[in-house]
Amino acid sequence: MSADIDKFIVPWVKAAAPYSDRHMEFAWSHPEVLRMMSNENPIPPSPAVLEAIQRAAQLGNLYPDSGPALRQKLGEIAGGFGKENVILGNGSTDIIDIIITTFAAPGDEVLIPVPTFSMYEARAKIRGAVPVFVPLRPDFSWDVDAILRAISSKTKLIFLCSPNNPTGIQIPLDDLKRILSAGIPTVVDEAYYELENEPRTLAYLIREYPNMIISRTFSKAYGLAGLRVGYAIADAKVVDYMMRVRIPWNVSLLALAAAQAALDDEASFMEKRRTIIEGRQYLCEEINKIPGLRAFPSEGNFVLIDASSLGKTSEQIRDELIERKVFIRPMSPHHMGQGFVRVTVGTPEQNEFFLRVLRAYVAEIQAQR
Secondary structure, eight states, X not given: OOOOGGGGSOHHHHHOOOOOOHHHHHHHHOTTSEXXXXXXXXXXXXXXXXXXXXXXXXXXXXXXXOOHHHHHHHHHHHHSOOGGXXXXXXXXXXXXXXXXXXXXXXXXXXXEEESSOTHHHHHHHHTTOEEEEEEOOTTSOOXXXXXXXXXXXXXXXXXXXXXXXXTOOOXXXXXXXXXXXXXXXXXXXXXXXXXSSSOOOOGGGGGTOTTEEEEEESSSSSOXXXXXXXXXXXXXXXXXXXXXXXXXXXXXXXHHHHHHHHHHOHHHHHHHHHHHHHXXXXXXXXXXXXXXXXXXXXXXXXXXXXXXXXXOOHHHHHHHHHXXXXXXXXXXXXXXOTTEEEEEOOOHHHHHHHHHHHHHHHHHHHHTO
C-alpha cells in the first residue's frame, strides 16, 4: 500500500515556494546568451586563487575545519574583531538560513523592507516564519517609522540590505540606529559594500548594538560566486548560538583556500572593483540617454532600470532580450512594479553588447507605436 507522503510534510514547507534557481539552469544550458541577470562578477578567479584551490584539492580526503584563520582575518579587517565574532557559510544564503533558524521559530515574524533580496522571504517561509513586508518609500529610501510600527510581540528578526539589492542605495546611519535601538536582532546585509564608491562598513556598530549582525559574501567583489563562501560578523554570544545551528564542515576545503587567497590578492580585487565601478557608471549614463528609460544610481554591481514606458511586463522584457542573446532579471518577483528590470555590470565588452541590444530593442518598440 502506497503512503500519501503529503500528510507527512510539515505545513510551512508544503505552503512555501522555494527560491527559484531556474534562471541558473537556463543560463548554464544556453552559454550563447550573455548572463547579466544574477550580479555575478564578470572577472574569473585570479591565478593565485586557482593555485590555492589546486593545493587544497590535494588534501581533499580530509575534512575542513571551521576556518579559524580565515575568520580571524575577516574579523580584523572588519574592525578589530576576533574569530569568535565571525561565522562562515556556504555562501551568504547559508548565513541567511542560519540566522533565520537561530532566531525565528514557526509563527514568528520577520520584517523585510521591500523591494530587496528575495532570499530573506524564501528562507523565512521554509522555516515556518512569517515575512512582514514594509514597502520602501517611492524614492527607495527606508520608511523607518513604518518599520518601527510594524514591530510586534512576534517580531524576532529584521533584514536590511545596504547597499540594497535591487535599488543600489545605502541606509542612512541615523535611520539604521533608530531601527537597531528597538533591540530586535537586525541583519545588515553588506553583500555589496566593497563596491561602494567609498566603502563604509557598519560593523563597528556591533559593539554598541549587540543585536546587529553583518552579513557578507565573497560572491560579488571577490568573484567567487561558484565557490560559495559567505560570512557573518556579530557579537560573540550571537555567533556562539549561530555556530550551534551551522552544519559542520559547511564550507569546503577548496572554498576556504580560495577565500583566503582572494583576500591576499589585492591587485586582483582592485581590478574587479575598478571594473564594476566604472562599468555601472557607464551603464547608468548610457541607459539614461535612451528615451523612455531611467537607470538609478547604484553602489552594487548592478543597475536598476525603469522600463515601464515600454508597456511591457518585466518578464516580457527579459524574454525578448533573451531572444537577442542577453539575459537580465525581471524585478516583479521582488515586489517591484511591472517594467522594472535589473542588469548586472559586465566587462566593458559585455556592457557595450548589452547597450547595443537595448538601444535597438527600445527603438523597435517605439517605432511600432
